[in-house]
Amino acid sequence: MAPNDQTLGNNELGAWRIFSLFMLLLQKGPLPSAEIYTAIYSDLSTDSALRTFSRDRAVLKQLGFAITEVKTGKEKSFYLSDSNFFDSSYDLSPEDANQLLVICSAVLTDTTFVYQEKLRNALSKIVGNFYSSDSGKPDSKKLSASSQSKVFPVLYESLSSKQLVNVTYTNSQDQIKQKRLGVLDFFVSQGLLYFVGQDFSSGTESASIKTFRIDRVLDAAILKDEHFSIPKAFNSNDYNLLDFQLGSQAGTLVAFVPKNILAAFEHFSQGQGDVELLSNGALWTVAYAHENTALSWILAHGLIPRFPESLLAKWKESLSEVANGR
Template identity: 90%
Template sequence: MAPNNQTLGNNELGAWRIFSLFMLLIQKGPLPSAEIYAAIYSDLSTDSALRTFSRDRTVLKQLGFAITEVKTGKEKSFYLSDSNFFNSSYDLSPEDANQLLVICSAILTDATFVYQEELRNALSKIVGNFYSLESGKSDSQKLSASSQNKVFPVLYESLSSKQLVNITYTNSQDLVKQKHLGVLDFFVSQRLLYFVAQDFSSGTESASIKTFRVDRVLDAAILKNESFSIPEEFDSKDYKLLDFQLGLQADTLTAFVPKNILAAFEHFSQGQGDVELLSNGALWTVTYAHEDTALSWILAHGLIPRSPESLLAKWKGSLSEVANGC
């Protein structure tokens, strides 16, 4: 059941199938098993369908959604249990939110998924509100939950429908501006939700690609009949920056990566920067916008800075404080 005849990996197929099952049951119920198998598991044999459905029920239960079965004649029917629709003990962690976004962004951009609107609304309440609450703003600066819930699905609609969106945006200098954007992707950094978009505000055809924070969007509305297309050279990895890279470039950092953490480094560096392999490790060169944040990041991940001098001095000062018990 790969969408648009795409070849998906087992994890992607599993995520697609489980979401489809959930959205099917949330719309109707109780549903006879034959109807569920025909809608979700039609590409499997009877035995495989039974086993896969059982595994999918277990996954949904672990996520807090219990599926109850009832006997209707000779056949069993299934529905989402009202008594335990969501178990509040399953708190949404930052890791959960990240995974949810990665899975859903692929589904919400696929025109064959018939529950896009329902899923966007659910995400706006679950994920959007989660990140608005996790932002580092003071209470007076935070967007209300209702505002966050309103803008999140609109931004997702721009991503999935390829229509421009008009937003009211507060930048890092607290200036409020109107922008016409085409949303290209979402990503998470330091528990904050960002989106990458083409900025058509200047009215030129060659729109620049920029990164924006979702919790800075005050209002959003789709511009009907104003569509955009993804640039051929666009690669989302170029814009899914590490937290210390977000903002105007200040300088370039070079750091030594010990050999024993190279495998982990490949994961947490997210492909950013340039890597020169050495016999005892690697040299990593990457631009940064915030020096203190970059210093905290390399300290947390066990890297040793080589340049620039200003960051190297701060690193030595941090080590000295630790050695002196400060």
């Protein structure tokens, strides 16, 4: 069945037939086999129509659209199930959702990008719907997830419009604080989404730049006509910290990096700290906020701590427990 009576080659005719079958099932369904054969395969014999329809179904299945058959009386009917239109294996993971937001943040702050607002709205819906889905989540996490779906678009509006945002935030001590922030950037660490914000809560002259976890934001609202500007010396890489660095600095650690993992270390250390190359590896000096988290990070990545003594003692204890099977 060629469009507009055009003459098509075999490949073109096959493609057009498959497309016609897809569109027919997309608009109606379930459709009896007789109606499908009349509409799509009328120029073929009964046996040829059966074989061709079977091949066309296989092609559509390869494209991600399986045709389901049901028995309706003495005749079979066919339809495209709604489940065909989204493969759950491609569902967003928490890491995917966070990375999507971070990747797009540069475009969202580019005033020359004419679809800035539309992209921001689309991201709010895509990622917001992901975080607001309560299925399979314990009750303790549902409030946080719902809250995130509401605050994402507000924080992005602050980032793109350079307007201050009033944030209700729960800190690491579970204290609820009200803050006036200017959102400067977003980043991901250990699967969690953070944002960098300039804190104007105590006045603009002493505004400090801090990192905040998005899942700790309970509410956010744009403060109309209260604008801020990004500091000239601001560099987002200075705030894209490792998980054990997030928080108030508690000290500085020194760790030995074996030579055989130096290449990998350059990747997973994210450029944090200072590196002194040695003949057999390197010494890494970096600030930390949480000693136990730093220990877990060092153990996971195969580093050997040298300082502080408390961290070295915990590291030796951990290795002893592993050696003794505890």
